[in-house]
Amino acid sequence: MRILLVVLSVLFLASCKTTAVMDQTKYVTIEIPETLYESCPDIKTPPNWETLTNQQVINYIDHLYRVASACKISVNAIKAYEQEAKARIENGI
Numbered sequence: 001m002r003i004l005l006v007v008l009s010v011l012f013l014a015s016c017k018t019t020a021v022m023d024q025t026k027y028v029t030i031e032i033p034e035t036l037y038e039s040c041p042d043i044k045t046p047p048n049w050e051t052l053t054n055q056q057v058i059n060y061i062d063h064l065y066r067v068a069s070a071c072k073i074s075v076n077a078i079k080a081y082e083q084e085a086k087a088r089i090e091n092g093i
Contacts, residue, residue, distance in 0.1 A: 030085045036078050040071040 044063055047056045 028089050030082055030089075032078055032081060036074060036081060039074040039077075041067050043067055 044060070046060055
């Protein structure tokens with residue numbers, strides 16, 4: 001514990017003697033609205049595989065395709081929101 005205090009004291013005193021200009025980088029957090037995440041529909045429970053018919057397989061694959069398409073739209077909306085926010089930050093808006 002004493003070693004840590006000594007090291008911190010030395011670093012503090014050393015930093016007081018320097019005249020270098022500190023880099024003042026500004027960090028901004030982009031918060032994505034929760035509504036963009038909620039647009040992915042839930043996946044239905046698959047039918048019982050033991051009694052599965054061809055039509056049930058077709059219907060389930062169609063359901064999965066529709067869910068994936070809706071989620072892709074949601075992900076693209078999130079990406080667009082992020083890009084718009086980054087552009088606003090870079091332009092100082």
